[in-house]
Amino acid sequence: MLNDIKKDAQARMGKSIESLRHNLVKVRTGRANTGLVDSIKVNYYGSDMPLSQVASVAVGDARSIIITPWEKQMVGAVEKAILASDLGLTPNTAGTVIRLNIPALTEERRKELTKVVHNEGEDAKVAIRNIRRDANHQVKELLKDKQITEDEATRTEAEIQKITDGAIKDVDDVVKAKETELMAV
Incomplete structure (x- = not known):
């Protein structure tokens, strides 16, 4: 049961990151795409x-x-x-x-687009944190129903946090890469 919760959370977080990548493709960088x-x-x-x-x-x-x-x-x-x-x-x-x-972007427009990229990244992070909250809630429900021990719940929540940290790092990497692409002249 706990492995299913972790796998589901990891899969959903992966989908959030893919959605972010898909959304960032639409942000114009001055290069044809x-x-x-x-x-x-x-x-x-x-x-x-x-x-x-x-x-x-x-x-x-x-x-x-x-x-x-x-x-x-x-x-x-x-x-x-x-x-x-x-x-x-x-x-x-x-x-x-x-x-x-595709016209070249002005410095001002690049900065505006960087803000858009950051906002998309923040939205993805919020989605990932919501997935973490849902997974932790499922673990607490199992604990409340006495289907798992407190040690198992604590260990699982720590593993879910590690998965979340990894997903947020991936979001930061995607945003940083897009920002670098935007600011390159």
């Missing part, structure tokens, strides 16, 4: 489809993303979706190829 356009939905014959399902997305060079719709008539819909997104990028179209030029 296909992850920037992952969240864009395109109106494809009346239904909203992810951009990756209606076009090929590739990195052209360090500062541009090239989008090639699979159907010629989808070029306009893809352009509209990019303009409607919160990326703040203007598509340049040449025939059926759409190019997104």
Whole structure:
């Protein structure tokens, strides 16, 4: 039972870290990354489809993303979706190829984005601490129901704390790496 609680907590903390990584991909760093356009939905014959399902997305060079719709008539819909997104990028179209030029970030914008990255990291830490609280609560319930001894409960809570410390260190590492990437010119 106690091992199940620890494994569940560790798995959930791992998912929180993966969620943080996924969220940080969307933060623009001045370098082209296909992850920037992952969240864009395109109106494809009346239904909203992810951009990756209606076009090929590739990195052209360090500062541009090239989008090639699979159907010629989808070029306009893809352009509209990019303009409607919160990326703040203007598509340049040449025939059926759409190019997104990623402008260099100003120092002020880099600092703003660093704050966003820190906030995402704090949210992930809060989620991890909530998972720790839930796991400790389950251990206390087992102790209250006299299914485990106090020594087992204390030992398990200490192990859960070690798992939590490791997860928070991972969050700090992910945030630090993204911050370094942002501040690199």
